[in-house]
Amino acid sequence: DAGVIQSPRHEVTEMGQEVTLRCKPISGHDYLFWYRQTMMRGLELLIYFNNNVPIDDSGMPEDRFSAKMPNASFSTLKIQPSEPRDSAVYFCASSFSMSPLHFGNGTRLTVT
């Protein structure tokens, strides 16, 4: 089992550019979660999916953020346009039914 795979591990971009973060959940898992972690705010739940359908996106900070899950093995989190305050580590996690979450190693985003 390769675990949850996120790419890229690091992303540096300039303000105003579009950023796309990618996640491959563990095969067979039916839930997928996107989190953001900063020193100030800790780990924040942004959105989660069940069977590829978004269930709760109330944590998405604003319209610049969007997430999709076109199939059971792939999800994206897009920021357009990016801003310096979006700099954070973004984590993807997956789980099967009500089991605990399995996290990826995150994408460290820096927006200059």
Place this chain on the structure above:
Amino acid sequence: LAKTTQPISMDSYEGQEVNITCSHNNIATNDYITWYQQFPSQGPRFIIQGYKTKVTNEVASLFIPADRKSSTLSLPRVSLSDTAVYYCLVGDRGYGGSQGNLIFGKGTKLSVKP
């Protein structure tokens, strides 16, 4: 949503037993208590989950008193590699309810010294 309170940080030495207590005064009947561990530059990792009394696995023990208003994560004989942030989450096991099991607070930063 059951609010959790944990110490911000703790220090320990190698070989000692470490106990991290989490308060959750308004825990609901259906809520479980789940602990995660996060090392630097990694995502959180599930450690242990329990509902009442005591749960033990190869990594840790979880003690939950009868009133369930608190819980204690016990790490036996810690080593330097146990230096990490430990999160206590409280919520029902499904994701459609309170979502307490999806809400990570600031956690407890454990520093183990030689």
